[in-house]
Amino acid sequence: MKILLFCILLVLCWPLALVALVLYPLVWLLLLPFRIVGIAVGGALELVSAIIFLPARLIRSL
DSSP: OHHHHHHHHHHHOHHHHHHHHHHHHHHHHHHHHHHHHHHHHHHHHHHHHHHHHHHHHHHHHO
């Protein structure tokens, strides 16, 4: 889908397409730490919920 949109942009306005082609990897690199933090926070929240629900799981398994 992204390639199709890029080709349409390339036909309509090629300077903007070239700017987008250069800026896309830079934006991806800038957003990468936020993705890593999001994965870490999600994992921590999953761990907390697993600890909270552990007694109920143990009682249910008996």
